Amino acid sequence: xxxxxxxxxxxxxxxxxxxxxxxxxxxxxxxxxxxxxxxxxxxxxxxxxxxxxxxxxxxxxxxxxxxxxxxxxxxxxxxxxxxxxxxxxxxxxxxxxxxxxxxxxxxxxxxxxxxxxxxxxxxxxxxxxxxxxxxx
Amino acid sequence: xxxxxxxxxxxxxxxxxxxxxxxxxxxxxxxxxxxxxxxxxxxxxxxxxxxxxxxxxxxxxxxxxxxxxxxxxxxxxxxxxxxxxxxxxxxxxxxxxxxxxxxxxxxxxxxxxxxxxxxxxxxxxxxxxxxxxxxxxxxxxxxxxxxxxxxxxxxxxxxxxxxxxxxxxxxxxxxxxxxxxxxxxxxxxxxxxxxxxxxxxxxxxxxxxxxxxxxxxxxxx
Numbered sequence: 001x002x003x004x005x006x007x008x009x010x011x012x013x014x015x016x017x018x019x020x021x022x023x024x025x026x027x028x029x030x031x032x033x034x035x036x037x038x039x040x041x042x043x044x045x046x047x048x049x050x051x052x053x054x055x056x057x058x059x060x061x062x063x064x065x066x067x068x069x070x071x072x073x074x075x076x077x078x079x080x081x082x083x084x085x086x087x088x089x090x091x092x093x094x095x096x097x098x099x100x101x102x103x104x105x106x107x108x109x110x111x112x113x114x115x116x117x118x119x120x121x122x123x124x125x126x127x128x129x130x131x132x133x134x135x136x
Numbered sequence: 137x138x139x140x141x142x143x144x145x146x147x148x149x150x151x152x153x154x155x156x157x158x159x160x161x162x163x164x165x166x167x168x169x170x171x172x173x174x175x176x177x178x179x180x181x182x183x184x185x186x187x188x189x190x191x192x193x194x195x196x197x198x199x200x201x202x203x204x205x206x207x208x209x210x211x212x213x214x215x216x217x218x219x220x221x222x223x224x225x226x227x228x229x230x231x232x233x234x235x236x237x238x239x240x241x242x243x244x245x246x247x248x249x250x251x252x253x254x255x256x257x258x259x260x261x262x263x264x265x266x267x268x269x270x271x272x273x274x275x276x277x278x279x280x281x282x283x284x285x286x287x288x289x290x291x292x293x294x295x296x297x298x299x300x301x302x303x304x305x306x307x308x309x310x311x312x313x314x315x316x317x318x319x320x321x322x323x324x325x326x327x328x329x330x331x332x333x334x335x336x337x338x339x340x341x342x343x344x345x346x347x348x349x350x351x352x353x354x355x356x357x
Contacts, residue, residue, distance in 0.1 A: 031266045038343045040269050062273040 003065050004099040010069035015076050018058040020044045028122025030114040034106060039063030041071050043114035045078055045086070047122055052082045059114070066104040070094050070111035083119050146171065147216065162204070162224060170210070170217045173224035177231035177244065180224075187242060187312035187331075189235065198232045238308060239338065242331050249325070251332055265337075268293070272344060276351055287352070294348045297341050304338045 003011070019042070020027045026047050033040040039062065046056040057075035061068045073094055078086050094100070094108035145152060146164035161182050162171055174180050181197055183189060205228060210221040234240045243253045272293050275286045311334060315327040 031270060033266050033269060033340075038340065038347065040266060040273055042270055060270075060274075062270075062277075 006098045007065055007069040007100070010072040010098070011065040014068055014072040016058045016072065017060060019060060020046055020056075020058055025125055028118040028120070028125070030117030030119070030121060032110055032113045032117055034063075034110050039067045039107070039110060041067060041110055041114045043071055043074060043111070043118050045118045045122060047083060049126070052084070054078045054081055054083065054086055064104075064107065066098070066100055066107040067110060069098055070100070070107045071114060073097060074111040074115055078115065083122065086115060087119055089115055162201070170220045170224065172220055173227050175227060177227070177235055180227050180231050181235065183235070185245070186316040187245060188309070188316055189241070191236065194232070194235055198228065201228050238312070239335060242308070242312070242335060246328055246332055249328055251328060253332065253335070268296075269344060272348070276347065279351055279355065284355075287355075290348055290352065294345060297345050297348075300341055301338065301345070304334060304341070308334050308338070
């Protein structure tokens with residue numbers, strides 16, 4: 001199976017690799033994993049507490065090319081969005097942007113889960129109750 | 137267990153057949169002709185549908201049936217019986233491979249009960265484990281980058297994961313027993329759901345240990 005050019009680009013030149021101090025109250029950390037393929041993805045957001053805007057995002061992913069590309073793209077999509085807008089991000093946007101084949105859709109799902117987990121972590125740290133449905 | 141009408145009658149002599157006794161269930165009790173084998177492993181081996189099984193009895197049945205089904209015995213038999221013997225031999229070998237291994241056995245029973253095996257959403261992995269997995273991957277990266285300083289830490293982590301596998305296997309054993317003791321379908325399904333969760337965790341950790349082993353060996357090689 002050939003990777004799309006966009007996947008290869010994000011894989012070879014991942015954006016925003018790294019980490020923030022997870023104890024920083026302005027930072028939300030999402031750590032998710034897919035047991036089946038062994039992928040593990042850490043995605044962090046840095047939020048401006050006055051505006052609720054995500055000013056920066058970083059990730060570190062261990063996994064296949066599609067998982068790395070999905071999380072790299074996710075950090076790009078997050079920057080400049082408010083946390084509420086970020087919650088609207090759907091894995092299908094990642095699928096379309098990267099032209100992921102059906103067998104790699106779970107990578108985009110993982111990225112969406114990581115975004116939600118990071119936002120929930122930020123909200124929990126800052127006193128907002130986490131949505132009941134999501135266990136982050 | 138309900139059998140269709142046809143299966144109650146021997147294809148060869150037409151008598152009401154076969155008996156349900158282990159190994160002999162494949163043969164007509166009147167004319168001793170091999171019958172169409174059941175693709176259901178439990179039925180094939182005449183085992184009750186329990187998850188905990190007697191390994192030794194299974195092995196003995198396997199040897200016994202291997203002898204009874206050996207192709208040499210069917211060279212002069214009718215075409216239909218020869219075909220059945222080939223089918224039965226394939227089911228015998230596949231079934232034995234699946235049933236003798238607790239993990240494969242549980243996966244087989246899960247699939248038979250409509251569970252999808254091998255798919256899981258991330259929120260089913262405990263957060264504490266993910267932290268540990270992430271750290272382990274960081275160490276593996278450092279090792280790949282040529283930093284031998286992490287080997288001791290990696291080996292320590294490997295030991296922790298192996299200990300986790302041990303306790304998962306105990307957990308699996310216990311859950312097998314509560315599955316087998318469950319009264320009613322609801323209790324049984326709840327138990328199968330728990331088993332699926334345990335198997336997912338097990339596979340995840342197994343993969344990690346394998347990856348650590350690969351990296352450590354390729355370094356030593």
